[in-house]
């Protein structure tokens with residue numbers, strides 16, 4: 154990992170500025186390349202060292218201030234890829250920090266999973282990073298032209314790049330798009346690790362799929378941050394995202410459906426629900442074949458899901474507040490009931 158110089162890691166004058174107070178305090182900067190429970194690996198430019206941390210929200214991609222081998226502080230994140238926690242608790246889970254490009258990986262198959270592409274694009278936009286769609290396995294025999302057409306239709310303002318890690322086609326075009334800190338997101342088995350190996354030259358030990366079900370197995374066991382070939386940046390390989398729930402991603406969803414929003418601006422009513430109101434520009438576009446009906450459905454579904462997640466967060470905050478109030482009442486009562494205080 155000696156190739157992880159501060160240049161390649163993305164250290165710049167803005168990071169230097171935000172680190173300056175820590176430098177004055179004798180701390181050293183580093184970037185987290187992997188996180189385990191209570192421990193992480195930090196690239197310091199000279200080496201990659203094991204460090205301890207007590208904060209729970211250290212994440213791969215974070216810039217940190219080290220005191221020896223202890224993470225003293227995490228520098229404020231510029232961007233963060235967050236999903237709703239898999240465990241069902243209502244806080245978000247940060248998958249990667251300070252990401253510049255989120256590559257949404259979709260394999261070329263007979264059925265292109267447009268819903269997943271849309272969901273991942275919303276997640277990508279919400280992170281603050283630039284999304285790009287990578288169509289993998291173009292050697293599979295499925296219709297590549299059709300796949301590109303479908304994906305281009307849902308990836309508004311986003312480049313779609315066809316690749317085959319097997320034949321090598323498209324990899325140069327992809328590499329040219331990937332600068333800074335790049336993260337690959339996509340279902341297990343879509344070819345993320347294979348792509349990551351091709352882009353970084355690292356052997357990520359891809360295991361073959363089981364012939365029986367043809368599905369990729371969940372083989373990525375740890376997050377890593379690796380230097381891209383050509384020294385243009387680094388790549389974070391996250392474990393397969395099986396269920397990606399949206400967490401507080403209203404803006405990301407709106408960005409992912411900018412085409413629908415642009416149409417909606419022309420609806421007669423400002424609060425048009427696009428379900429039969431007169432003068433609905435969205436419905437008119439669907440009727441004229443300019444907008445796929447599934448696209449509006451998909452937009453609604455993701456909005457509903459996001460609102461539901463937000464409501465759950467609100468409910469948690471409310472119950473935390475109630476618990477706090479109850480304990481204050483108890484303290485208050487106890488004070489009153491103590492001998493020498495208040496009523497007898």
Ligand SMILES: Nc1nc2c(ncn2[C@@H]2O[C@H](COP(=O)(O)OP(=O)(O)OP(=O)(O)O)[C@@H](O)[C@H]2O)c(=O)[nH]1
Nearest residue numbers: 317318319341342343344345346347362372373393
């Ligand atoms: N035909 C073809 N197969 C590929 C290509 N890239 C990857 N594969 C195969 O797809 C399977 C899954 O690839 P991985 O790279 O492990 O997929 P992944 O997305 O990293 O999966 P997880 O680690 O589980 O998240 C492997 O059997 C690869 O050999 C490609 O370009 N063409």
Ligand SMILES: [Zn+2]
Nearest residue numbers: 420425427433
């Ligand atoms: Zn409307």
